[in-house]
Amino acid sequence: MNPSFSANPITDLNELLQYPFMVNALAAATIVALVGALIGWFVVLRRESFVCHTLSVMSFPGASGAALAGLPLASGYFAFALAGALAIAFGSRAGARRSLSHESAVVGSVGAAALALGFLFLSLYGGVLESVETLLFGSSVGITVGQVRTLAVVGLLAATALAAIGRPLFYASIDEQAARADGVPVRALAIAFLVLLGLAVAAIAQIVGVLLTFALLVAPAATAQQLTSRIGLSLALAVALALVEAWAALTLSYFTNLSLGFYVTSIALALYAIARAARELRR
Amino acid sequence: MFALPFVRDALLAGSLIAVASGLLGYFVVLRAQVFAGDALSHVAFTGALAAAAAGIDLRIGLFAATVAIALLFAALGGRARADDVTIGVVFAWILGLGVLFLDLFNASSGGGSGIVGARALFGSIFALSGGEARLAALVALALIAATLAVARPLLFATLDPAVALAHGVPVTALGALFLVLVGVDAAEATQAVGALLLLGLLAAPAGAAHRLTASPYRGMALSAVLALASVWIGIALSYRVSSLPPSSAIVLVAAAFYALALAAGSRAHAGVLGWRR
Numbered sequence: 027m028n029p030s031f032s033a034n035p036i037t038d039l040n041e042l043l044q045y046p047f048m049v050n051a052l053a054a055a056t057i058v059a060l061v062g063a064l065i066g067w068f069v070v071l072r073r074e075s076f077v078c079h080t081l082s083v084m085s086f087p088g089a090s091g092a093a094l095a096g097l098p099l100a101s102g103y104f105a106f107a108l109a110g111a112l113a114i115a116f117g118s119r120a121g122a123r124r125s126l127s128h129e130s131a132v133v134g135s136v137g138a139a140a141l142a143l144g145f146l147f148l149s150l151y152g153g154v155l156e157s158v159e160t161l162l163f164g165s166s167v168g169i170t171v172g173q174v175r176t177l178a179v180v181g182l183l184a185a186t187a188l189a190a191i192g193r194p195l196f197y198a199s200i201d202e203q204a205a206r207a208d209g210v211p212v213r214a215l216a217i218a219f220l221v222l223l224g225l226a227v228a229a230i231a232q233i234v235g236v237l238l239t240f241a242l243l244v245a246p247a248a249t250a251q252q253l254t255s256r257i258g259l260s261l262a263l264a265v266a267l268a269l270v271e272a273w274a275a276l277t278l279s280y281f282t283n284l285s286l287g288f289y290v291t292s293i294a295l296a297l298y299a300i301a302r303a304a305r306e307l308r309r
Numbered sequence: 310m311f312a313l314p315f316v317r318d319a320l321l322a323g324s325l326i327a328v329a330s331g332l333l334g335y336f337v338v339l340r341a342q343v344f345a346g347d348a349l350s351h352v353a354f355t356g357a358l359a360a361a362a363a364g365i366d367l368r369i370g371l372f373a374a375t376v377a378i379a380l381l382f383a384a385l386g387g388r389a390r391a392d393d394v395t396i397g398v399v400f401a402w403i404l405g406l407g408v409l410f411l412d413l414f415n416a417s418s419g420g421g422s423g424i425v426g427a428r429a430l431f432g433s434i435f436a437l438s439g440g441e442a443r444l445a446a447l448v449a450l451a452l453i454a455a456t457l458a459v460a461r462p463l464l465f466a467t468l469d470p471a472v473a474l475a476h477g478v479p480v481t482a483l484g485a486l487f488l489v490l491v492g493v494d495a496a497e498a499t500q501a502v503g504a505l506l507l508l509g510l511l512a513a514p515a516g517a518a519h520r521l522t523a524s525p526y527r528g529m530a531l532s533a534v535l536a537l538a539s540v541w542i543g544i545a546l547s548y549r550v551s552s553l554p555p556s557s558a559i560v561l562v563a564a565a566f567y568a569l570a571l572a573a574g575s576r577a578h579a580g581v582l583g584w585r586r
Contacts, residue, residue, distance in 0.1 A: 075393040076344040117571060126341040131516030134343035135567045138509030142560035145506070149554050241401040248394040285412050291405030298398045 042280060050169040054177055055276055058230050058242055059268035061181035063250075064188055065226050066243035067264050068219065070251055072199045075244050076130060077114055080137035081224045082239040084110040085231040087144035094151045100176070103228040110136055111224030115217040169233055180229040187222055195219055196257075238290050242268055245294035252301035267297060316548065318442035319434040319555070323540040325449035326498050327510060331536030332456045333494050334515030335529045336487060340467050343512045344393050345382055348400035349492045350507040352378045353499040355407035362414040371496035378403065379492030383485035433503075434544065434555045441500065448497045455490055463487060464525055509560030510536050517570035539563035 042048050069078045084106040092102025117132040188195075198205040198212045206212045231239045246267035250260040275289035311317060337346045352374050360370025378399070385395055437445065466473040466480040474480050491511075498507040514535035518528045543559030550558075 070394055073393060075397040076347070079344070079347075079397060127338055128516070128519070130341045130343035131338040131512050131519065131567075132571075134347060134508050134512030135516055135564050137347065138506060138512060138560050139564035141506055142509060142557040142564070145554055146557040146561075149557075150552055237401055237404045240397055241405070244394060245398045245401070248398065285405075285408045288405040288409040288412075291402040295398050295402040298395075302395075 050174050051276055053174045054169050054233050055272035057177050057181045058234055059272045060265055061185055062230055062243040063246050063264040063268035065223060066247035067261055069244055070247045076133050078244055079240050080133050081107055081110050081227045082231045082236045083137050084140050085236055087140050090144045090147035094147045103232050107224035107228035111220040115220045173233060177229055184226040238287055241291045241294040245298055249298045249301040252305050315435050318437050318439055319544055322437055322442040322445040323434050324537055325446045327536040327540040328533045329449045329452040329494055330510035331514050331533035332529055333491055334511040335532040337511055338515040338519055344396050346491050346511045347508050348396050349375050349495040351400055352403050353495045355403050358407050358410040362410040371499055375492035375496040376489055379488040383488050445497055452494055503556050506556045506560045509563045513563035513567040517567045520570040535566050
């Protein structure tokens, strides 16, 4: 394989699509961008970026724990994401009100404990599980058709679940007290969303790695919410931005042979910075 | 076990880093900046890799990166604190840079990045040399002194920024200084417990202290003591059970303290955090 960039976009596209691994990577990135941006939109709305990051970190003990126990890697990812989501849900809401300080301490401690466990599993396992880099940034080269199918199923389920709880969740995220007074089960929704987020992040992190999960979930949604306050438009914009980010990064990474992670995070930061600047200027 | 020089070095450096992290962590939790602390500890990873790629001393990369990003977070925050989305996007990018440096380092050295990467991510307190341990201890002492020196105004500025500003407390400058202190701590602790596990020393003992007492100064002392106990128990456990890495042991002990504190203090809890929001 000898990637060569030409000025003709058709030739470039043909070259990209002639390799099955690139087709799989593009398909996976598209599903991740579609579902991730929708979930990420609620993450930004609920100010749960740190939680999202911590849940994606759960894939480290998940992967190493499953390897140690001799189970399929995917089961470890989902088990630890679920455990992490529940630990955060029940640890961070001891009182009735939401305390950001307390919540951030719980989330940080859960994340640190997860990393410590992951490192412990890894050293007990003894072998080389996969390089830290692959775990953090995934590998666009190694995606199989089966993984893309699994991702599509999980993505569809997550999107359906989100559509089902979307309206009350939105209400509860915008004005918790009013929602509670109206009989919306705020706490149950918060837990349900954390579990949904954990499972979706586990599915996504298996393929794109821990760090890109954050850049693909949260950054496009945050950018969209900077640009418009209309709900439908900002949801659509979040999805569109995530797609652009994923496709552009894959293409750039293919033609320049530099890491995908660098491009995804750089594009995410650039789009977000432009949106922030545009908003400041409009004031 | 105290007869072994590497254990003595580990205890010396580890204890002082623990006290510094415990004290700083109290404010990190109080100011709800755990995510910023987490981000700074990841920045240390990129700094170390950048230094490795450029072939200079790792410590220069560590300190330069964390202090620069701490100042960036402070600047982005302006009067308010940088929101978590901004922190997240910036720090995802910094990790993206980290992996780029990893690629470049691989290309220039022909492998070996796994070892540098694992060391920067998870550290190894038993691998500190005598000189490194003494330097780490000195930096940690300076951090402790600086934190204690600004503790009073910082507490005021954190709990009621508007009134503190009216009293002439430089709220913005204090916030920036505080983030720089956390950044220096992150760089220092990266060598001892690793970039990713520093979070455990920063968040867990302080979180436990906040649950157990409402008095700020008692809370700070308790946080430092819990962090210190985590390091000692962790080192002892890891020394006895050789398959248990010290970084994991320390953080798991700290997390266990926090879980106990949550269970003990789950009754109605007002305290400093309670009346702030």
